Amino acid sequence: MSRRKTERLLNLVICLLATRRPLSAEQIRQAVPGYDRESDEAFQRMFERDKNELREIGIPIDVLRDPWEDEPGYRIERQAYELPEITLEPDEAAVLGLAAQVWQRASLAEAASGALLKLRAGGVQTEQALGGALELRVDTKDPAFPALWEAVRDRKVVRFDYRGSGSENVRTRTVEPWGVVSRRGRWYLAGFDRDRQAPRAFRLSRILGEVATLRGPSVSVPEGVDLRELVGFPDEPMEERTAVLLVRRGTCEGLRQVARAVHENADGWDRVELRFGDPERLAGWLASLGADVRVAEPPDARDAVIRRLKGALA
Template sequence: MAIAKAERLMNLALCLLGASRALTKRELRDSIEAYLEAFGPSGRLPSQHAEAGGDDAFNRMFERDKDDLRELGLVIETLETDEGETGYLAHRDSNRLPPVALDAEEAAALGLAARVWQQARLAGAASGALQKLHAAGGMPAPADGAGGRGAAERQPYSSLEPHIPAREAAFEPLMLACRDRRAVAFEYRKSNAARPERRLVEPWKLECWRGQWYLAGFDRDRGEQRVFRLSRITSAVRSRAGAFTAPVPEQVSVRGTVEHWAGESTTGSARIRLRRGCGYPLRARATAQRRLDDEWDELELPYGHGMDAWLVEFGPDVVVLAPDELRAEVVDRLRAVAKD
């Protein structure tokens, strides 16, 4: 059975890191099992099970492997051996990261960041990273100097519980699709639509804005960039084969697009009635507010394109007073939802 490429690269890296002197291609070929299995020892013809091509095939594979290791960050030096041949060596000092030492403020920030991911795939990676830092001595000791089990919980930041919710089932498959550059298909219901529609998307980036996750990508059917709110994806996310058909921009502004749709790009002001104790995001954006009675407050908000879609999300807790066009847009959206 052929040895996997990852194992071959790992063995090559360990061989170069463990050597006390530069090793030639011939020595590496005779030392690494994957090369021996594929090409046989140097100076001999490959076995009947080996890859065809002999020395030329080995040279091509070795050069690819060496380039892959360098791309992963391994510093490989090219040196001349005592026999005048070209040799390769990866000095441990050149491939060792400096010690990690965090002060109290840095450790607190890192601890809080690691506790953000409570329900997503990143939770395990974040927890493992903190454990490694504690084991290596990179995290400062608790304020009382105590160690042992539970020491991390006694840090000053342990009482804070920040988190970014990622409850949508679409989050993890879309996160992996963005990472792997794989197109996806899903059913999506727009805020003003009675029924969901199928979307075929090349995903670029996920971003959280005001407690909601959004995906930016290229909509193949519509031939342009679109932004999708994950809570409106009504089906499972399915991967599609094939490479991306549109270039991925260097900068993808998910938040800027959503802010524009949600009325952050303002053209005036709007007045609404808001039920007391509700709609904190609206109150945070209000330029003025006053109490009407025990049940309602009146707020004045910056008004821009797409604000009707945002107000609809608050349902019966919001009543639009002005302008008239905004009130009509909100009513139309509520009627469309009621028909669903």
């Protein structure tokens, strides 16, 4: 099933669940993204197919007729749709919480909220709690995550610029993506590197610029491949270095506590030495401290902070 159709079906379910009264086909057409640009005939065919597909997978769409209206109305009764109460063990709840992280950068939450907004603007009352439940958010902080997650889902080959650990060298990599996984708080792409003709893992924080999706045959994931084992051995070792920071006096106490050395200056900025491995991860921390920190050296760490701040501004 294509991404566009998946989003349309999800939006249709949200629309029919959220409304407190049956909606006509025309109201649904105006509220659900994916319907509003179709001609009358194309919309009718698409709407009928979507209703049938949802019913086939067990989603009950009720057709209600109001004697005062010319057209029938549609809605999904919450009691018929919702699952019974589910009790989760602590480890099961933890897994669900982790799965929810990927939706921070997914476009479905935004599209779903847009559908509800259209309904409310049209005077249709909706359940307020439903929209918020769809927007569980834990940010990955890696700009490449959305494109790579979609490429894995759609089984598309990707191409991107990649900087090795502890190096200024940037190379273009063409990869058949197998999965995006997290290890020790960092996100990695696991897949087949066409340039090296071997499986490799790539840390998302080292990917520079845009991720391009290439046309061609769908990617095939080998049977039995262990993504976590692959990511457990990163493609390049990390080299620890020392960053020299200028920190505004009286601020950033947490940074000072883990610093290798702190030297007080008379100009109101203290010189702080901090050991680090990945400049992108260091940049994510320092950028969050705002104007209280400046990076004096090394240049790649300073550039990484600048990229983060420019990205936030954009």
